[in-house]
Amino acid sequence: MNLLCIGSIAYDSIITPFGKVHKTLGGSASYFALASKFFAKASLVGIVGNDFKRTDKKLLEKYADISGIKTAKGKTFHWAGKYHSDLNTRDTLKTELGVFANFKPKLNKEHKKANYIFLGNIHPKLQIEVLNQVKSTSQQTRFVGLDTMNFWITSAKPDLLKVIKQVKLLCINDSEASELAGTGDIIKNANKIYKLMSQKLNPLLIIKQGENGLSLFTHNQKNKKLHGFCLPAYKVKKALDPTGAGDTFAGALMGYLAKQNNVSLTNIKKACEVASIIASFCVEGFGVAKLDKLKMPDVNKRLNEYKNTINY
Ligand code: AMP
Secondary structure: OOEEEEOOOEEEEEEEOOEEEEEEEEOHHHHHHHHHOOOOOEEEEEEEEOOOOHHHHHHHHHHEEEEEEEEEOOOOEEEEEEEOOOOOOEEEEEEEOHHHHHOOOOOOHHHHOOOEEEEOOOOHHHHHHHHHHHHOOOOOOOEEEEEOOHHHHHHOHHHHHHHHOOOOEEEEEHHHHHHHHOOOOHHHHHHHHHHHOOHHHOOEEEEEOHHHOEEEEEEOOOOOOEEEEEEOOOOOOOOOOOOOHHHHHHHHHHHHHHHHOOOOHHHHHHHHHHHHHHHHHHOOOOOOHHHHHOOHHHHHHHHHHHHOOOOO
């Protein structure tokens, strides 16, 4: 067990211009697991209510170690969102924490040994709790990634800033970056957010820009200036539902790094390419449906096509 993810396991109600689904399996940890499956079996830490369906449990179990998912009396986390016509923006209609409201993560011995840890989108207090527990074991170097969203930037910023200081990688989308840094300019945002991270860790910042791709920022070791690397997105024929694309990206990226056990910048760039491709499949279906069916040959085919179109 080398890849650990704490995050939400949810029922999502989603409305896009192309359809809607009610209470389908979602959550940051679910998308993460269905994307990392191509490279590594993730161990998930989270909680579900006693309304969580056996079929959904079985689905997660196919791809991940779910011994760290607790079932409690009450309702599974429920999120509802409605996308605008361009699919780039959405309104959150409901965030019902349910059993997550009283969740206290408890990692077992095996979880604590993981070298690749992803603090998926969930209350920053829970992310800190996980970090504190893994720190209690004297362990070789760990690669810790973090994701968050507007909801936590608004409601739990002081805790979030504490987590940001402790991670090697922060993945955030551009509207969240604007909210966190307070400007509408990606470069200014990157500079401000980078300064919030621990410089001792030589951190990495990924700002996801949806259909416009992503930018990866690191410090240039020679001139100590922020160095950016941009990757375009694969243009899908028809995007139906962008929910979870960011978590899918993170799952594939972390899974790839864990499998290779190589966190050089060159390998991280390769991981970003394949993770972008896997995320491009996610948006072609509602919820996790497309990821469940997706096979590695389909990923490789699209990856090769993509690599022929990018040049850097
Ligand atoms: P994304 O589209 O990458 O922002 O991820 C959407 C997923 O995040 C959905 O499956 C939701 O269940 C989950 N989600 C939405 N709001 C929250 C929240 N406040 N905390 C944790 N997970 C959330």
